[in-house]
Amino acid sequence: MERRAFFRRFIPGSDRSSAPEALDANREVEQKPLSENECFLRAMAMGIDPATVTPGQLEALVSDAKPSQTTPKKEHADAEA
């Protein structure tokens, strides 16, 4: 067994496809910071009223949550982007 192959066994997710473009694209999506509107919507989807927490707490609470199915009004979402 090569040294690289040996150590790869200990890295989580290293058994996935190793196509570099796909991995880079995923990483970019994951690392993109959430907009304030998206944070609010994710919190509501989790049953949290976003006004009742500080902005820092909100970010921490929703960072691992999946995106909600409901989007804000289109014009506001566009403005936010």
Place this chain on the structure above:
Amino acid sequence: MSNDTKNVSRRDFVKGAATGLVAGAFAGMGMYSYSPWAYERLPKTERKMHDFGTCRSVRVTNISETSWFNNAHLIGDIHEAGGLLVNQYTLNWAPFANGKGSAQGSYDDGISSIKDLLPHDIEKAWEIQKKLALHPENPGGYSCLIEVEELDGTMHKYLLDTGWSYKWMNDCFKREGIDQMLRDQEIEALFISHEHWDHFWGLPVTMKYDNRIPLYVHDGFYDEGLQYIKDSGYKGELTIANKPVTPIIPGMALLKFDVPIINRVFGETSLAFNIKDKGLVLISGCCHQGILKFADFAYANLKYDNDKFYGIYGGLHISPFEDWDPKYDDLVISLGQWGFERIGCNHCTGHLTAKKFIESGYPVVRGTARFRSASKDYLGNGDKITFGC
């Protein structure tokens, strides 16, 4: 001195030195983080200092802060319908109920049952809707009268919000003489803080007495809300607030916040006043933007006397359902750091939060617990607060 201490091995010496260095480094970092040098490295807030003039005083009369009378019924209905993202017009609450049960309500069904009665026969309209709605006795409403005195003594009257239950709000308007003020066209405008049931759905009650009053709403209002304004019999001049700061009169401005709000509402507007020789007064309906964002926005955008936050009134949205989470403590502490001299909170601030404010020594103006307000810890229905002379 014993021989043991004399004969420290090189290994122990290095271990001790390394431990001391690591501990010292952590201690140093901690001390630095509280030092002025660390704060100087933080990005400075660029203040726009928008000059919106000065007024002499503001007096607020709490027409109603009791938006609903049973938390469990309200929360239960929302959860049963699917949670905080469910469209408020489908919750099957009056006046948009259709008798089909949870999450089956619709604007069109509800309004079609009462449209012909609005705005003149609101009593009959509400009775019809009560038979179709979930928990028909739960609605109350939020509304306040704001009287502003200009520097030359000129007085102005405004309404912030118009409540929910037609019956409850009509009774509250009569109790405070708002009905007559509206008939006499003494009230210069109605500001709707946001589209929620308890601030906006009582619109026909205001329309009954003055259906031409200038009306301000956030530009995030949904189609149902804009249609409801027409269906309520409104014939006046509607202003859609679409700027972050809209000056109203000298010393008074409307502030706009673009945030998604529970049960498919978008955006809240709040009011700011610059009181001569005192400072800034902030007034909110529900403060869904969050009190910290509210204060941060005012600090970053407005110019006000003494560069001081003087007072705040309204729903501050910390424990609206009277639960308590340790996270809320951070909001309580943060509010204290702004140094308000007069806090006139109520409604969705929550009684628990008001108690926390009082325990923290904040200058909370107490109420009288009349007209179904639950405690004296905050300003209740019929109570007044004055900012300025």
